[in-house]
Amino acid sequence: MELIGCEVEHKAFGNGVVVGADGKYLTVRFGTAEKKFVYPDAFVNFMKFKDESLRPLLEDDLARRRNQDAAEAARRAEEKRRISGHGIVIPGKGIGPVDEVLNANADDGSDEEI
DSSP: OOTTOOEEEEETTTEEEEEESSSSSSEEEETTEEEEEETTTHHHHHHEHHHHHHHHHHHHHHHHHHHHEEEEEEHHHHHHHHHHTTTOOTTTSSOOHHHHHEEEEEEOOOOOOO
């Protein structure tokens, strides 16, 4: 969606015009001042397009961002699960399962190697 030239209304800065867009950030001119905003996040609470016909496109971009955020959260959770499941100590999380087994076998007097 081509955003340069679109008019917006910001809760604090008032009316402005998009003068730059790189896919992640929008630069908006409010009078003589320019402000940079994360796109599409700024449209959740602070800003809106003056042209309501852009709303469906914005909703698509917001949905895409939510899906990306959910996928990233799932990836991080899986990575955390994978790391903690292999006995790697995570600060603040204590000792992992492999370390517990090694520590238990070290004190049992057996000659068995792990």
